[in-house]
Amino acid sequence: MVAVPPTPSVIDVDTVRAPADSRGVAWWRRWEIPTWLVAVAIYGAWAGLVLFHDAIPWPLLVLAGAYVLAWHFSLQHEAIHGWRSIPLWLRTALVWPPIGGWLPFALYRHSHTVHHRNHNLTYPGLDTESVYHREEDWARYSKAWRAVLMFNQTLLGRMLIGPVLRLRKLLLTEGALVRAGDFRNGGIWLRFAVGLAAVLWFVSSVAHMPIWKYYLLMVYPAFSLGLVRAFIEHRWGEHPEERVASVESNWVFGLLFLWNNLHIVHHLDPVLPWYEIPGAYRRDREGLLRRNGSYVFRGYGEIARRWLLRPVFIPIHPRGAPDKAVTLAAHRGA
Template sequence: MSPTPRITAEPFRRPQAIEWPTLILAAAIYGGWGLLTYFHAAIPLLALIPAAAWTIAWHGSLQHEIIHGHPTRWRALNRALGFVPLSLWVPFARYRMLHLSHHRDERLTDPLDDPESYYWTDADWARLSPIGRGLVEAQTCLAGRLVIGPAWSIARFLTTELRAIRAGDRVVRAIWLRHLLGVAAILAWLSLVCGFSPLAYLLIFVYPGTALQLVRSFAEHKAEGAVEKRTAVVEGSPVLGLLFLNNNLHAAHHAHPTLPWYRLPAWYRANRAALLEDNGGLRYEGYGDVFRRFLLAPHDRPAHPLGRAPERGWQGSGGAEEIGETGFAHS
């Protein structure tokens, strides 16, 4: 019998102060956004909408990369690079806090402990109105997630944040005050410089861009008893893989969260057998495969099938306090 393949994940040590592929990418994203907004009136709507959606989704992927300690060794510079609120509705600092909590792999998919979970506890599900249940169930298929998901995600997030501020959370309040200054600068650029209506920006940039991001997150995780079986891989995605900065190889990202996006495919290829053995073969051949399976069919039911994600099995990459921004958490 051949030995079980093992994942080999050494701590990533940046060979230089600046990761130029990511810095060049950031310049392309911000430069492209500036050109699209400034020349929006001269661009046909059928070309503007996909370009705008790509830019917002790409910026979200860049922010995700920055959260994990890229592209420089200077934390303040990294955070300044990720702060610019192109999507308007999510403060970078809050995204960072919530996403690092999501990297407590032993709590993945848990409806209370995983802030990026789409599952519900039985009690919360029972408290939903019939309309609320219908809206949630519609989002279990990809078509519903794309059409309803952006409005639902934005409204739910803002409601939760407002509740925290009203409850006296000073950290959240301070984050939002800084964020709103950034939003004011974005709106000033749009209105005063570009002559671009904020409502049109929401409809052309923010909503489609958020929907495009939801394609990536739709099938990333699935509730399972074994921790290692909760994270999927989407292979064969050269175009969307670039958009998502190779985060489609999601099991690889969770196994090695600080590896830069441009090194992740090679690391995945070297560890593919072990990763797929660990995750039970939770793999899709591409996003076309995801669309074929789930465009109109549910990915899973809304209520968490296990009630709460059990803490057993492989412990993954550790908690946010272990991962931080630049360290690698060993299992």
């Protein structure tokens, strides 16, 4: 049975300790060797792809580059919740290098921690990762903007324009702070700029890879690939557990997302190491699916077949009226 936190509050990522039953297990689990191996593989593959980019056909560079950079984002996610065998400063340092090229890790860490207030899942303005909009906001949007947002509710749209919309949201949020005279994130952005400059120096001056090529063939595709996981993992549900999906995918995507595709397990036990998620899921699959209202898919192929060109749900949040007819059949888990 997956352990459930006693209250649906924010996880204090600085103080949560590794589970007591981790004592006495095999050394590779106690020291989280699988996570170390993933980190070595990511940085080694990234350096190899960049250094030998000229010798790699561009379609292969897109596929491999997207996988490696999206994998790094998954490692950052793991560092927020897990990797408890090393101190916070070290795991932060290990995932901090901004090879993904767009988001400071400190900002992601904060917003994702807020996201784990399970009772606020999907609520716009409360859940930092919600794609929903309040009904009154939707009513005042132009037809063109509504069309853009609905296209973003298709898998193709999420991959094509999702990164742009996420960047827009980030810039609007940070810009609002600056306009209000709040410079709390100034140090974060300064350190990010220094780190990104170092990354791009390596890319352009050491590997002689044009920066535009790095962003076009590696960064943007990785951003798109990462949004494939986020596309389906949350929806409105009467109870918080019904708002979290499970995608029973293969090892290719499982390893890429560090099994966060089995998302119901992660939200019920967010400090469970990534490599223990599949076992926890297998042991209590029926119970987990009862708790999340059978919000389950057999893989990302099924998701693509159903929603590549069709909106997965209308992004108007039915807060206070869960029976309101604002959802498509998919939104009800059909």
